[in-house]
Amino acid sequence: MGCQTSAELQASQIMLEDGDEKVVDRNSEKDPAGFGQTGQSETSKEITFLFLGISESGKTTIYKMLRNVFTAETGPPSMSEKQMILKDIKKYVFESLISVIKAMKSSDIDFERGSNQDTATKLLQLRPESFESSLTSLAGQMCGLWNDRGFIRAYRMLDDKKPFWNLPYYIDKLTEITGAEPPADENNVDTDYGFVPSDQDMSRIHASTISIHSEKVTVRGIYQCRLVDVGGLREERTTKWAQCFRNTSAVMYVIDCSAFDINLAEDSNKNRLLESLECFELLVSNRFLQGLSFVLFLNKQDVLLEKICKLNKRIYSRSTGFVGYSGFKLDEEEEKEIEKVITFEVIGMAGLTAKFIEYPVEDLTEYFKTRAFIKHMFETVFDSVRDLAALRLDSANELGKIIGASSPPSPFFRKNRTYQRSRRGHVFPYYIVAVEPDSVAKIFPDAVSNILKEYVHNAKLL
Template sequence: MGCFKVKSNDDDERERIETSKRIDKELGKCKQEYRSTHRLLLLGAGESGKSTVVKQMRILHVNGFSDEEKKRKIADIKRNIRDGIISIISAMSEINPPVHLHHPESQPSFDYCVNKKHEQEYDDVFFSHVSRLWKDPGVQECYDRSHEYQLIDCAKYFLDKVDDVRTPDYAPSSQDMLRCRVLTQGIFETRFTIEKVNFHMFDVGGQRDERRKWIQCFNDVTAIIFVVASSSYNMMLREDNSQNRLEEAVHLFQTIWNNRWLKTISVILFLNKQDLLREKILLGKSKLEDYFEDYKGYVCPEKVNDEPASVTSAKYFIRDLFIRISTATGEGKHYCYPHFTCAVDTENIKRVFNDCRDIIQRMHLRQYELI
């Protein structure tokens, strides 16, 4: 008769204890990893540049974009060109006073593009017509008045490159990837590590119908990065053509700042699109005081030697619209840290984010009551 080893109750108990220890150790490791991760929530109105900031984190800290990703992005870039030219030529008859084509020979290209505006595939013939249209002074004049209608920021950038994009061997550059505009819907998480510190950055759609999803991301947030399109002072909201975009950003910031769930969460303020703001101010066609009456009596608190006084004054006035909100209560439970940014400039974002890391670290330590 064979012999069987019977497992004793002591063996079962030892195994149970060892299993429990392993689980506790793993849970402790997960908890430590969770507590050591800096969670950053990117908020702001639509088209403020939030997704571009995320792309910069990928370029700077996640090895950029693969060849396959760049290849897939070509369709979106071509769509940006289509959307850009259609928006411009459609607005020519709608703005007041209207704008007309300068060259009669541009009319066939105009008609061709209008007829193709709902197409999803764009052949070389289409891009030939786009290229011809974009050179017409009437189209350029309408582009110069783009604050009077809705136009994506990257329109000029890609329309200037249309003859490159249409070639069969076109490969998007990092700058092309940054400039490409795709509407953010839902919540996207990007993870990266800087000097052994883990960051999770959450990008949430900024259009009004996307904002109801924001509350899903409020739990255990280390800091909020609020992104503002500073150059939007003369533009209307895409979702509501009666609402000034910069005013919308100010109201949105105030709502977030006073939200009872975020009373202890500090905000890093990215006053973005400084390049476009500078361009508009120096051009002088859209004066800031025509949209924000308080600017007439504004006294700039600082002087920057390497830029015109009008640009410095405009950007600090816009900054102060937000600072006034953050200092109104005087509670001191959370703080606002403003930075002037240009999200398509990799060196600028690298420098600004490096400046922010110490702030984020202090916020993180305060979050877990370590300071």
């Protein structure tokens, strides 16, 4: 099966227990959510964002980046935590290199240089529990693998099965990471610890989230936001997602836009982007999330750009599930973005602007069309599901069930219960590169503002 079924979601909803919550005061236009007001409880001053998405979508990366950019209540990661992450980085590099080497062997791909074959043999002989002590002496030789055409060929083949897009980033810093040479940044070293990973180093490392994480950050100096991150594997969706629906102010749904040609690790026959779309549909239709708005983080735009413009991959060539792409037309806003690129008036997000001018206009047009089409798919699902829900509410019987419910989905639903018939929520899409701090720092405050404006709008209609 692609995603958890409606029956599974309904079963998981039983896990929610009834209880009293503090209702947020949204009657003040100056401070619509009641944030920053004295004499209020901590719960009433918070707006809660629930980060959801399938595995490897980048939601935990955004969660970590927000924690660092906006200074979490618990403070930045400690030195011991950074050293643990450094070990994960080294393990990631080692396992990625081994996977590529094994892919070369299974596909009968030879190394361009015999010295690289010797390096590969040494890496294959290392034991997983003792590889870290040998990385320093092999750092230079491992960097040499990345300059081998045979290795690069196998790397690109392997990406169709499992994404290793962060490997080039770590290869460029490998001698620093392994301690073979001092860090280029003098502020990024400690006499007792050696190399200390930066925020971007830590955000790029992938580790599946297997529990519920919560953190509080302050946006624009006044708005207190609680961020909740939950694992995206199928098992996590079934057992943990519904536990976090209560008290949610908005859902931050993260999408890996570059996954149009990659299948799930859990199911080799299921496309990851289509799985994400199906999962999104179930969330939008979930009765505990009715009326809530969704923020769409269309993530990994840097990877999507490279796939379209450099590797010449196309969304329509890999799966018949992306219906309507051939006849899809860019809207006026997207056309203006392309015009800015052509005239070198690019105002793109951090990390992408400089890359736009590297590629032909035809390829860039295909990139803009692909990202716009992916956004269109999710917006269409949201509109269709919520419009259908509004029609169902016209039934007096259904309306009575909602009004008489003992445990509405959220305090916001409870306060605006009489307005639920016409309130359908909104979807706010953003193109984002989660590993770029500037991208996250710019987009998240805007997303918070949109949610707060909706609070004010609905308060006026009470």
